[in-house]
Amino acid sequence: MSLPNGSIRTATTKSDQKGEMGLRKSGSDPHFLSLISPDPMLPGYRGRFAPSPSGPLHFGSLVAATASYLQALSNDGEWLLRIEDIDPPREIPGATELIISSLRAHAFQWVGPIHRQSTHLAEYHAIVEHLLATGLAYRCRCTRDEVRRTATAIGTTGPVYRGTCRDRGHAASAEMPDAVRLRTGNSTVEFNDILQGQISCQVAESIGDFIIRRKDGLIAYNLAVVIDDAREGITEVVRGCDLLDVTPAQIELQHTLELSEPTYMHVPVVINKHGQKLSKQTGAIPIDDQQPGKNLFSALQFLYQEPPNELINETPEMIWDWAQKHWRPQKLVAKQQSAYEFT
Numbered sequence: 001m002s003l004p005n006g007s008i009r010t011a012t013t014k015s016d017q018k019g020e021m022g023l024r025k026s027g028s029d030p031h032f033l034s035l036i037s038p039d040p041m042l043p044g045y046r047g048r049f050a051p052s053p054s055g056p057l058h059f060g061s062l063v064a065a066t067a068s069y070l071q072a073l074s075n076d077g078e079w080l081l082r083i084e085d086i087d088p089p090r091e092i093p094g095a096t097e098l099i100i101s102s103l104r105a106h107a108f109q110w111v112g113p114i115h116r117q118s119t120h121l122a123e124y125h126a127i128v129e130h131l132l133a134t135g136l137a138y139r140c141r142c143t144r145d146e147v148r149r150t151a152t153a154i155g156t157t158g159p160v161y162r163g164t165c166r167d168r169g170h171a172a173s174a175e176m177p178d179a180v181r182l183r184t185g186n187s188t189v190e191f192n193d194i195l196q197g198q199i200s201c202q203v204a205e206s207i208g209d210f211i212i213r214r215k216d217g218l219i220a221y222n223l224a225v226v227i228d229d230a231r232e233g234i235t236e237v238v239r240g241c242d243l244l245d246v247t248p249a250q251i252e253l254q255h256t257l258e259l260s261e262p263t264y265m266h267v268p269v270v271i272n273k274h275g276q277k278l279s280k281q282t283g284a285i286p287i288d289d290q291q292p293g294k295n296l297f298s299a300l301q302f303l304y305q306e307p308p309n310e311l312i313n314e315t316p317e318m319i320w321d322w323a324q325k326h327w328r329p330q331k332l333v334a335k336q337q338s339a340y341e342f343t
């Protein structure tokens with residue numbers, strides 16, 4: 001049995017949801033939040049850009065940064081920069097510095113210090129241990145092959161784990177490394193993406209108990225991102241559609257940890273002529289910091305903002321000034337990917 005996209009679906013789209021932007025649910029659990037050390041939270045819109053240092057900034061990541069920056073600017077909000085550097089095997093030495101200098105060359109302005117996930121490892125592990133101690137998570141010793149062979153379905157993000165180790169009560173063991181999985185239930189996660197519309201996901205059918213700490217001891221992306229969005233008081237997450245499929249798992253985790261749920265806006269990803277998402281793996285070339293105006297002009301074109309031609313020779317500051325006044329995210333409704341001939 002396979003359910004490729006069976007239980008995650010996009011329904012209606014909303015053309016303009018400005019009124020809903022920046023809303024947060026109240027009632028965070030002080031128990032879990034006490035394990036995080038939240039930034040001083042100010043009322044109002046807070047967005048972020050969170051690249052991983054797996055390579056320098058390319059056009060696809062510039063597009064995501066541009067969309068999230070313009071959402072923050074047009075909501076009189078704050079925009080934070082977070083480096084997701086908790087996967088050392090995928091990191092390229094020096095990439096963090098290259099990303100930061102590219103963002104500076106393009107006149108992005110973030111608030112406060114740059115957040116580095118690698119400086120928060122103790123907090124992530126404390127949350128994992130707390131989830132284990134309260135029975136909300138458990139240790140799993142299955143191999144990747146066993147998980148694949150016994151999967152109940154092929155879900156939205158891969159094989160759905162059968163729950164083999166759920167009730168085995170594995171204890172920590174130096175000889176037997178284990179992954180830690182979140183114990184999920186029969187819930188349905190629903191959210192209204194600003195561009196992609198109403199999304200509904202049956203957790204048991206299409207995600208299952210997912211990994212929050214890997215067998216190699218590394219913290220899973222889904223856990224770190226949820227904790228950081230809560231710690232930093234992020235009210236709206238703007239990012240590429242390639243992360244739409246993992247959003248239900250992140251919301252499920254927010255519910256388990258009783259954290260507030262940001263709104264989501266998934267913008268189209270840039271694909272190359274072979275239909276692949278631009279990334280370091282697909283050979284995306286780094287953006288040229290010597291022509292920031294041209295790059296931003298192209299990013300705005302990709303985002304259907306129709307910048308006037310004379311803007312192409314302007315400074316990044318002038319382009320941001322125009323873009324902030326003319327930012328119309330509703331032009332991106334229901335678009336999940338698009339090709340762009342970047343010359």
Ligand SMILES: [Zn+2]
Pocket residue numbers: 139140141142163164165166
């Ligand atoms: Zn297992």
